[in-house]
Amino acid sequence: MSWSRKHTLIAGLALMALTNAVALVGVAWNRSAEEAKLRLSERELHAPYRWYGNRENSGLALNIAWRVLSEPADATALYGWSYGVTGGAPSWLDEAKMRELGFDTSTAGDAQRGRVRYEKQLPREVLLVLELEGQTYRRLLELAAQYVAREEAKLASSPADKNYEARVKNAREALERETSRNSRLFVVDAGLDAAALRAKYPDRARYAIVRGQVRPAITDAKSARLGGYVTDLAVESINVPLAFREALAGAAASSPYDERSRSRFEATVAFGRRLEPWIAEASRK
Amino acid sequence: MNAVSRSEAQRRADEIRTFQGELDRLEREGVLALSEEQRRAVAEHHGELLAQYARTFDIDRDAQAKQLSLGMRIASFLGALALAASVFFLFYQFWGLFPTAAQVGILLVAVFGAFVATHVIQGRDPTGYFTMLAAMVAFACFVLNIAMLGQIFNITPSDKALLPWAAFALLLAYACDLRLLQAAGILCLVAFLSARTGTWSGMYWLYFGERPENFFPAAVALFVVPQFIDHRRFHGFAAIYRIFGLLTLFLPMLVLANWGEISYLDFDRKLIQGFYQVLGFAGSAAAVWLGAKRHWPDTVNTGLTFFVIFLYTKFYDWWWEIMPKYLFFLVIGLTAVLLLVVFKRLRTALKPGEGA
Numbered sequence: 001m002s003w004s005r006k007h008t009l010i011a012g013l014a015l016m017a018l019t020n021a022v023a024l025v026g027v028a029w030n031r032s033a034e035e036a037k038l039r040l041s042e043r044e045l046h047a048p049y050r051w052y053g054n055r056e057n058s059g060l061a062l063n064i065a066w067r068v069l070s071e072p073a074d075a076t077a078l079y080g081w082s083y084g085v086t087g088g089a090p091s092w093l094d095e096a097k098m099r100e101l102g103f104d105t106s107t108a109g110d111a112q113r114g115r116v117r118y119e120k121q122l123p124r125e126v127l128l129v130l131e132l133e134g135q136t137y138r139r140l141l142e143l144a145a146q147y148v149a150r151e152e153a154k155l156a157s158s159p160a161d162k163n164y165e166a167r168v169k170n171a172r173e174a175l176e177r178e179t180s181r182n183s184r185l186f187v188v189d190a191g192l193d194a195a196a197l198r199a200k201y202p203d204r205a206r207y208a209i210v211r212g213q214v215r216p217a218i219t220d221a222k223s224a225r226l227g228g229y230v231t232d233l234a235v236e237s238i239n240v241p242l243a244f245r246e247a248l249a250g251a252a253a254s255s256p257y258d259e260r261s262r263s264r265f266e267a268t269v270a271f272g273r274r275l276e277p278w279i280a281e282a283s284r285k
Numbered sequence: 286m287n288a289v290s291r292s293e294a295q296r297r298a299d300e301i302r303t304f305q306g307e308l309d310r311l312e313r314e315g316v317l318a319l320s321e322e323q324r325r326a327v328a329e330h331h332g333e334l335l336a337q338y339a340r341t342f343d344i345d346r347d348a349q350a351k352q353l354s355l356g357m358r359i360a361s362f363l364g365a366l367a368l369a370a371s372v373f374f375l376f377y378q379f380w381g382l383f384p385t386a387a388q389v390g391i392l393l394v395a396v397f398g399a400f401v402a403t404h405v406i407q408g409r410d411p412t413g414y415f416t417m418l419a420a421m422v423a424f425a426c427f428v429l430n431i432a433m434l435g436q437i438f439n440i441t442p443s444d445k446a447l448l449p450w451a452a453f454a455l456l457l458a459y460a461c462d463l464r465l466l467q468a469a470g471i472l473c474l475v476a477f478l479s480a481r482t483g484t485w486s487g488m489y490w491l492y493f494g495e496r497p498e499n500f501f502p503a504a505v506a507l508f509v510v511p512q513f514i515d516h517r518r519f520h521g522f523a524a525i526y527r528i529f530g531l532l533t534l535f536l537p538m539l540v541l542a543n544w545g546e547i548s549y550l551d552f553d554r555k556l557i558q559g560f561y562q563v564l565g566f567a568g569s570a571a572a573v574w575l576g577a578k579r580h581w582p583d584t585v586n587t588g589l590t591f592f593v594i595f596l597y598t599k600f601y602d603w604w605w606e607i608m609p610k611y612l613f614f615l616v617i618g619l620t621a622v623l624l625l626v627v628f629k630r631l632r633t634a635l636k637p638g639e640g641a
Contacts, residue, residue: 008460009404015456016396019431019449024389027438056374058381061436102487117551122488122495211441213489234441242384276439 030272035198036208037270037280038132040064044185045238045248045267060245061237062267064277065183068093068230069136070219071143087231089219092189095226101126101190103216105226115218123215123231127275129189129201130208136186144175187230190214194275208271210234235276238269244282290462291413292520294338295345301331302347343411361414362465368418369425376429388437396430399423407461420457420466427453444490447477464525471507471529478503486549497537498549504534524583531572531584535591538565542595565595577631589628596620 045062048054068090099105103121131137148171155164191197194209201207211234219227240248248265264285271277308327311317319327338344345351372395380388403419410416431446454470457463476493479500483493493499508530511523538561541548545557552560572588575581597617604613 005404005408005460008456009401012400012404012453012456012460013397015449015453016400016427016430019427020393020434023431023434023438023440027434027440030438057377058379059377059436060381120546122483122486122492124487125489235439238439239437242381245381274441276441278439 026274027276030274030276031270031278033273034204034270034280035272035275036204037268038130038185038205038208039266039268040132040185041266041285042264043181044132044183045265045269048237060240060248062240062248063237064185064233064235066130066185066187066233067183068187069140071139087229089217089227089229090187093214093219093228093230097190098214098216098226098228101192101214101228103228115224118216118226119218121216123213125211125234126190126192126214127194127197127209128187128212128214128230128233129191129197130210131186131188131201132206132208133184134186134188134206136188137184140186141175141178144171144178147171148175187212190230208269208275208277210271210275210277238277238279240279240282244279247282247284248279290518290520291342291344291411292462293518294342296520298335298338298344298346301335305331341411342413357412357414361417365418365421365465369421372422372425373429376433380433385437389434392426392430392433396423396426399426403457403461413462416461417463417465420461420463424450424454424457424466424469442491444477444480444484444493447473447480451477458522459519462519464521467522467525468529471525475500475503475507475529475533478506495547496549497540497547500533500537504530504537506530507533524581527581528583528587531587531591535565535569535587538568539591539594539598543598562595562599566592569595573631593624 044065046065048061048063066086068088070089071091095105102124103118105118148168151164151168151171155161155168158164188207189197189201190212197209201209213231213234214228215231217227217229219225219229244267248267266283266285267279268281269277270280308317308319312319335344335346339346345354376391376395380391383391399419400423403416403423406419407416428450431449434440435442435446451470451473454466454473458465458467458470479502480490480493482502483496483499484490486496488496507526510526510530516523516526541561542558542565545554545561548557548561550557550560569588569592573585573592576584576586576588600613600617600620604616608616
């Protein structure tokens with residue numbers, strides 16, 4: 001049998017239909033159950049910066065602003081928190097956890113070559129636990145308040161020192177940002193078994209399990225402590241359907257960081273069977 | 286011979302033209318003299334063939350038409366790329382104004398419509414230029430279709446999307462005799478195979494480019510495809526497979542020959558670089574030898590290009606800093622002369638007709 005134009009037509013149509021069917025059935029399967037449901041606000045969902053490469057894009061996808069907390073924290077770390085930097089090396093992502101996630105920690109040690117070998121391993125896909133306004137966020141508020149108190153005490157001991165005055169001002173601003181503007185969504189754990197993680201974090205309105213990537217890192221150069229760096233979530237941004245565009249329109253206009261608090265909204269983000277998110281509800285505040 | 290593709294018909298027409306020229310010369314020089322009857326029979330046969338090819342495939346019947354065809358091919362190539370880009374930007378410009386169901390509907394109508402349109406145009410376009418435009422738009426629509434479904438429904442990015450893209454591009458390439466789409470399909474296939482190779486080590490698929498060795502299995506697979514699948518009906522397809530196979534092999538080798546630290550190999554960086562430098566020289570020399578033996582000019586040229594690149598990067602590493610520039614370029618020039626001598630000998634050593 002020779003291949004004819006009719007065969008090409010049938011094969012092409014079948015390929016397109018099958019590919020679309022696989023994608024759409026996967027979406028339906030994901031959304032057939034809600035694994036978690038978080039009520040996020042403009043603090044956790046940021047509009048992308050408009051630049052020449054995407055200015056003609058009429059669609060809107062909001063970036064998930066997630067963070068990690070690394071302790072012991074110092075003033076430099078506080079600067080990082082104050083601007084809600086995404087990604088980082090959390091304290092809980094230690095050698096044992098990295099081993100549990102499938103990384104080879106046996107070759108590392110004090111030797112330089114071992115460290116290089118450890119850090120040379122490429123990122124792996126793991127399951128990450130996102131916590132909304134939980135213990136980690138409260139701990140961060142505590143640390144920020146302690147930092148303000150420390151700076152105020154230093155200023156009290158040398159009231160004429162302009163440097164201390166500026167540091168107190170910065171510390172208070174950082175605390176204010178943490179209290180009212182920065183994201184409250186933290187990556188607090190990682191694993192390979194979704195059921196085990198859910199058993200450990202049963203509150204589905206506070207904890208969502210998502211896919212993401214972790215890369216090995218020497219988190220403390222002096223002690224050569226082995227750890228990891230949470231680099232990305234598999235789905236970093238959530239598409240805003242037309243039905244919610246009006247409610248979330250403010251987010252689109254609020255690109256510069258300091259204007260974000262001007263457009264306030266609340267969006268319920270659901271995570272389905274495949275841990276993929278979607279916006280279930282949205283309203284202006 | 287019944288030609289089944291435009292390129293095949295064009296090749297036969299070119300052979301006929303060459304034959305007629307040589308026959309005229311032989312007759313003028315008194316080497317050969319056909320009878321009037323024989324001459325008429327040959328002319329009639331060739332005339333019928335050329336007329337049939339012109340009707341079916343709109344081939345170039347003379348050198349002037351061939352020159353114009355080249356311009357049309359270039360216009361068609363640029364137009365195809367521009368139209369594909371236009372489809373992307375058109376959708377991006379307006380997709381946010383529609384509800385989700387309409388977005389999906391538009392994507393489906395666009396991809397199915399573009400594919401059916403390609404089929405219809407192919408049936409009415411003997412030149413193939415408009416078919417190329419339509420096929421590129423259909424491929425762009427399909428890529429957009431799957432990528433946008435991912436974006437609309439926040440689907441986790443997956444390397445599996447590369448497989449239907451590759452299949453679709455290759456289907457259009459073979460059906461419409463389009464090497465541009467063959468190249469697009471091959472690139473999707475290389476990315477898929479390399480990502481799969483990378484995930485064997487446990488890494489997340491998107492990082493496959495950080496270990497150049499991930500490309501090697503794809504390179505081997507591409508190079509051997511024409512050995513197992515007969516491509517005589519598809520002019521130039523086998524060469525494209527071989528060229529992409531060699532590019533997929535030698536480019537990662539070139540990277541590893543200069544940045545050994547990104548290799549899978551757990552040795553000293555210098556040792557890894559040295560290993561890939563040797564492998565690069567040996568591999569490119571072997572490609573030249575194999576290409577010359579099998580009469581694959583594409584393989585010879587690609588192998589030779591990489592041999593020279595490997596050689597000159599080494600020269601640069603060794604001598605750029607320590608040699609006066611006149612001496613450095615003199616060495617480069619003398620090396621070129623040496624290569625010419627070697628290839629002249631190689632050409633003489635290979636008897637005509639040797640190889641497959």
